[in-house]
Amino acid sequence: MPRYPGVSTSVMRRLPRYYRFLGEFMRTGVERISSREFAEIIGLTASQIRQDLSHFGGFGQQGYGYNVSSLHAEIGHILGLDQKQPIILIGAGNLGMAILNYMNFQSMGFELIGIFDRDPRVLGRIAQNQPILHSDGLSEFCRQHRPAAAILCIPRSAAVEIAPILVERGVRAFWNFSHYDLSLDFRDKMVSVENVHLGDSLMTLSFRLNNMLEDISDPVS
Amino acid sequence: MPRYPGVSTSVMRRLPRYYRFLGEFMRTGVERISSREFAEIIGLTASQIRQDLSHFGGFGQQGYGYNVSSLHAEIGHILGLDQKQPIILIGAGNLGMAILNYMNFQSMGFELIGIFDRDPRVLGRIAQNQPILHSDGLSEFCRQHRPAAAILCIPRSAAVEIAPILVERGVRAFWNFSHYDLSLDFRDKMVSVENVHLGDSLMTLSFRLNNMLEDISDPVS
DNA sequence: TAGATTGTTAATCGATTAACAATC
């Protein structure tokens, strides 16, 4: 299990982007790339790319640059994409089902082991080869199958209620789509929370649309 | 139409969060709040909140703090949430439909005026009181109805193809869910792009889960 | 008035960029 203590959030958040672009280079047959070329394409500086990568090791070669496929594999490993962390999805409504269909968990370090909902109309349906189970069995399920992570596609109130139970059952990471800052509840706990605030995201677009001046396009976000 | 030129991305991205918390304060009957109390709840420093707000005006009062509902309204106005920018959705698959059901565009500065897809199986269906139209009519639709923004829930290749056409037709903002950094294509244009990279988001969770040390919970993201 | 809290200026901290010796 890799450990990189001194890595800042800013650096960490750029890694998936690097990974994505490197994957694209592979598909288009690019075998090697210099930090200068990479920077040009991805919209960053060459310094930043070299600085970022140097946190994890020396992956390049002077006078040559970086080998695309091996750098891709290295970053994948750093991100833990070669792991199979057991993950469950809670809330198989519109959004939950969309995420199930849209994401490829296997290629992102996770393995989906359970889907839960409360609505009798969806219970028992099959999604991604999994029957949708009743949320009442969640606690017992966790005791038996020990999910490491949970995707929360449930309303705010349900998230507030369920999250602490899951943490007690050993869940250590949340991908949270409820309109609630779950991270604040676990400030001191050994729990990782990735809040996806789609509303916030749309509001920033509204701001920029209504204030269209220079801050045109932000390549990072 | 409000204009705030000197506002950095970091400040801008915190506004929706302030707005969300203020809304919650209103619901729970909190009428006023000091930057110190607010900071404690939202997980920032009081300095930062005051500094951020001061970019837009003096909304507080010495010795009193901020009036919750008027600050809420002010930030909503700054974000342009009281506007009705015409917006279209392209790609009524799983994700597109989830977004239609999940988001309240009216309260976020937009008005949905059209839904488009290519799949004959979904054409004509009604969602949010709108019939799903064929993408072939997109260009003509834009000429007539002048959408200011577009939500892209289509694959990478389709996004690359359609976005420049829409820009030519006057679309000036994209909420982009395709696995593609659309912002890079419009670096110099007067076009705002908000990329939502759900894959990147999940990968950062994978990283943190596998590197669980201190960087535990990031209250912002 | 006295206490509280703002808006703003100055100090600190961290992240990005530039420079360059090392080396393939």
Added chain:
DNA sequence: TAGATTGTTAATCGATTAACAATC
């Protein structure tokens, strides 16, 4: 070898935090 490009150290820039006079 000579040219190119890395990894890293130093310089710059921007964002966050602290301090405080102004004032409700």
